[in-house]
Amino acid sequence: MKHASKLIRQHILSLLSDGQFHSGEAIAAEVGLSRTAVAGHINQLTKWGLDVFKVKGKGYRLERPFELLTADRIKKQLTKNNTAVIQVESVLASTNTELKKRISVAPHNLADGDVLLAEIQTAGKGRHGRPWLAPVGGSLTFSLYWSFPDGYQSMAGLSLLVGLAVCNGLKKCGVPDTQLKWPNDVYLQNKKLAGILIEVEGQIGATAHCVIGIGLNVCMPDAQFDVGQPHTDLTTYLGYTPDRNSVAAAIIDALWELLPIFSQQGFQPFINQWELLDLYADKTVVLRMGDKRFSGIDRGVDASGALLVETQDGLTRFHGGEVTLRGN
Structure with missing residues (x-):
């Protein structure tokens, strides 16, 4: 039934x-x-x-028509050779949750680069477990699977790498000036465009099964949709609503291109590229860790993906998941 x-x-x-x-x-x-x-x-x-x-x-x-996501249309626009599976579901609680379920049941059935997209997510979530709500047809929500045989320690800087891949993909869609807010947000014209949620399954010391979740605003008019912070969408920037199949293909291509390099070499080769897109580069930032607040100047990132902040105590490293960052 x-x-x-x-x-x-x-x-x-x-x-x-x-x-x-x-x-x-x-x-x-x-x-x-x-x-x-x-x-x-x-x-x-x-x-x-x-x-x-x-x-x-x-x-x-x-209210407005939209192009349905279809696996065939996405596959036709991919340029990278990969045998990974592209699957589109009309309704899911969450693409991340569904992929995690599949990992727990039969991880051997998944291949690096497999992608699951959903038209409707009924229980999507963002950072710190906040609900990720999106209008149907107005967003792109999908998750990609990738395994790290060397375990958790080989994933340092992954959320930054994914942000970079999203920006590279969007450049091919006519959106060249996205920026990155450490550790996992994509910004456009100083407003949030996309969020990244990475979740990992696996035991310490064993293969880390990683689920990379991406939520991107395609057409989310301000007046109709409140996400609790200033946000923008591709439609506002481009002046028309792009085909989400094309956008999905461009981002998947970029992920398939960068993830194998990251798996072999870590985040080190990508530091300079990430810093060029850093929203708060050389600006004063405030970081919140629990009840504590830190203020300093954003001096980029290191090979582990930690944010380097010049505080009164010198250069301090902050790691993703520990802190909330905002501009001063």
């Missing part, structure tokens, strides 16, 4: 994605259900963030 509901919602989503009116009767005939059942499914999709409105006598319509 659960699988059937999933397929029905996927079908309804694909019908509505053209932005035209569709009568309840027409949708019901298409999916083989009563109009009441269709209304129930649409109501659930609305709760998950699908922007549907209903007009008597005309039916249901989306």
Whole structure:
């Protein structure tokens, strides 16, 4: 039953994605259900963030049309040779959670570079467990699997490397001036554009199974969507809404290009590239660690991905996960 509901919602989503009116009767005939059942499914999709409105006598319509994500369209635009699997799901609680589940059940079934994308995430989360909410069709949310046979210690600086890959991918999409906020945010014109959430499964001393989660704002109008901090999206910057399949392909390509080098050499080769994109380079920053606050000048990062801050006590290293950073 659960699988059937999933397929029905996927079908309804694909019908509505053209932005035209569709009568309840027409949708019901298409999916083989009563109009009441269709209304129930649409109501659930609305709760998950699908922007549907209903007009008597005309039916249901989306606020704006959007291109559905499809694995085929993404694959056609990839330039890197990789046998990894690209999978798109219409509804998931969270792409990170789903990949972690697969790791716990059968990690041998996953290959480095496998990607899972979702149109709708019902329980996505960001840093410190904060909810990551995104309008349906207005964001790109996906997770990529990568393994590190040498364990946790070989992952130092990974979130910074991923941020760099996202910026490289976006450059190919006509967005050349993104910046990076240590340790895991992508900024555009001083507003947050994307967030990165890295989660790891595995025992100390064994292979680290890594899930790289990325959430990117594609079309998230300020007036309609509050994420609790200044944010921007690709549509605002470009003046049109890009095809999310193309954006996904560009970022996946960039990740596939950089991750093998990182796996072999660590973050050291990427320090200079990251520092060129550092949002707060040579500026005063404030770091919060629990109840303590530190202030100093951002002096870049080291090979472990630690932030180097010039404080009154000298050059101090801060590690991701420990601190919250903001501009002064």
